[in-house]
Amino acid sequence: MLRDKLEALRLNGVDRVVVEHFNQTFASQSPASFVERVLVQGLHTRWVMVGDDFCYGAKRAGNFAALKLAGEQHGFEVEQMETIADPQGARISSSAVRSVLVAGDLQQARQLLGREYTISGHVVHGAKLGRDLGYPTLNLRIAHKRPALTGIFAVRVHDLDDSGVAWPAVASLGLRPTVDESGRYLLEVFVLDWHGNGYGRRVRVEFLKKLRDEAKFEDLESLVTAIALDVTNTRLFFASEPGPATRQD
Numbered sequence: 001m002l003r004d005k006l007e008a009l010r011l012n013g014v015d016r017v018v019v020e021h022f023n024q025t026f027a028s029q030s031p032a033s034f035v036e037r038v039l040v041q042g043l044h045t046r047w048v049m050v051g052d053d054f055c056y057g058a059k060r061a062g063n064f065a066a067l068k069l070a071g072e073q074h075g076f077e078v079e080q081m082e083t084i085a086d087p088q089g090a091r092i093s094s095s096a097v098r099s100v101l102v103a104g105d106l107q108q109a110r111q112l113l114g115r116e117y118t119i120s121g122h123v124v125h126g127a128k129l130g131r132d133l134g135y136p137t138l139n140l141r142i143a144h145k146r147p148a149l150t151g152i153f154a155v156r157v158h159d160l161d162d163s164g165v166a167w168p169a170v171a172s173l174g175l176r177p178t179v180d181e182s183g184r185y186l187l188e189v190f191v192l193d194w195h196g197n198g199y200g201r202r203v204r205v206e207f208l209k210k211l212r213d214e215a216k217f218e219d220l221e222s223l224v225t226a227i228a229l230d231v232t233n234t235r236l237f238f239a240s241e242p243g244p245a246t247r248q249d
Helices: 002-011 031-042 064-074 094-102 106-113 129-133 220-240
Strands: 047-051 077-081 117-122 138-141 151-158 167-174 186-191 202-212
Touching (some): 031 064, 047 064, 064 077, 094 106, 106 202, 151 186, 167 202, 167 220
Antiparallel strands (some): 117 202, 138 186, 151 202, 167 186
């Protein structure tokens, strides 16, 4: 999610980020137009670092050599960053991260990212169905139309209060096919042994283990039975997990 990417950049010392909408107009720019409009006129660029497979402009027509030549013409420096690889030599990239998230491999995602995969957002009001079923949830809207990660997970929730405690929880990220036909993705989180009011708070959900894929059940009774099993498996997961429950910032 964009908010989480911006936060990760901030934590790594980046002072300013420019977010550009990648629409048809932007995508159709020639390499020369991209340099002139975005780098020179828009950002007043003096120094650029790009990856070793960087391409730009319509149909990926511009490459590192073209950008370096453009820099000489417009007065900015261009440097190239070598590929970042894991200990086995495999390339670490956003595509690689998305691939392991689609597969539900959170351990591999953790190795590629150097941290747990997280989603943050504000807690919003929902239909209150979880409360009626005995499992009240925190609801976070998902802006992405097709999130890479879907299913039921053991998670930790940060920033529910000011104590610094990271609360163990069960999370459902998906379409909720048993109770919702809207086609909208939602992140629902049932926090174990917590009874506060999280509405309006911005929380951070840290994904630790995938429990199962999302499923459509025949009735609410079957859904409740599955949720109860998810809670049991989450408790077993945290019982076997070493380390403190408090946030480490």
